Amino acid sequence: MNIFLTGEKQIGKTTIIEKTLAQLNKDYGGFKTYFGPDRNLPNRMLYMNSITEPYIYNEEYGIVQISDFSKPQVIENRFNTFGVKLIKEAIEYKQLLVMDECGGFERNSFQFQEQVYKALDSNVPVLGVIKLECSGWVEKIRSHPEVELIIVTKANRDKLPQILYKKLTE
Numbered sequence: 467m468n469i470f471l472t473g474e475k476q477i478g479k480t481t482i483i484e485k486t487l488a489q490l491n492k493d494y495g496g497f498k499t500y501f502g503p504d505r506n507l508p509n510r511m512l513y514m515n516s517i518t519e520p521y522i523y524n525e526e527y528g529i530v531q532i533s534d535f536s537k538p539q540v541i542e543n544r545f546n547t548f549g550v551k552l553i554k555e556a557i558e559y560k561q562l563l564v565m566d567e568c569g570g571f572e573r574n575s576f577q578f579q580e581q582v583y584k585a586l587d588s589n590v591p592v593l594g595v596i597k598l599e600c601s602g603w604v605e606k607i608r609s610h611p612e613v614e615l616i617i618v619t620k621a622n623r624d625k626l627p628q629i630l631y632k633k634l635t636e
Contacts, residue, residue, distance in 0.1 A: 468592040469633060470607060473618030479595045482618060483566050485627035490634060495556030496564035497549055508534040514544060516552055517564040530571050538571065545575035553581045557588045567595035568604055579603045586610050591634060
């Protein structure tokens with residue numbers, strides 16, 4: 467079973483994942499992406515780390531440099547090395563793979579994409595997030611026969627951690 471959440475920005479997708487993981491008695495791995503304290507500044511960085519590690523805000527974990535004045539600068543190699551490593555390790559050693567989140571920045575990170583697709587066909591369940599407005603490579607996730615897509619809204623977000631817990635423990 468693979469479950470992906472989608473929805474508007476800041477609707478609570480990552481919070482739902484965190485609340486679900488806190489309830490589960492499963493050994494999980496995977497990745498999370500996150501902004502640093504500079505989130506609302508004109509120049510900001512998007513980071514990636516293991517889902518089980520703390521938020522770290524240094525260049526080593528940066529995956530995209532975003533500016534209000536130019537196109538985002540994607541560090542594709544980080545997706546294709548660090549991201550791939552985190553997915554592979556979870557598939558090999560964990561009971562659950564978390565991918566928070568997949569979106570358009572990975573459009574040219576083909577090794578990363580391939581590893582995501584392999585994960586969907588693996589025996590390890592996936593709990594992930596995909597961007598609502600994203601197309602391209604993410605469409606293969608949305609349309610995968612083993613993926614259940616849940617749209618997060620203000621009306622359902624408080625109930626979703628318990629619903630996901632039940633689905634992932636059946």
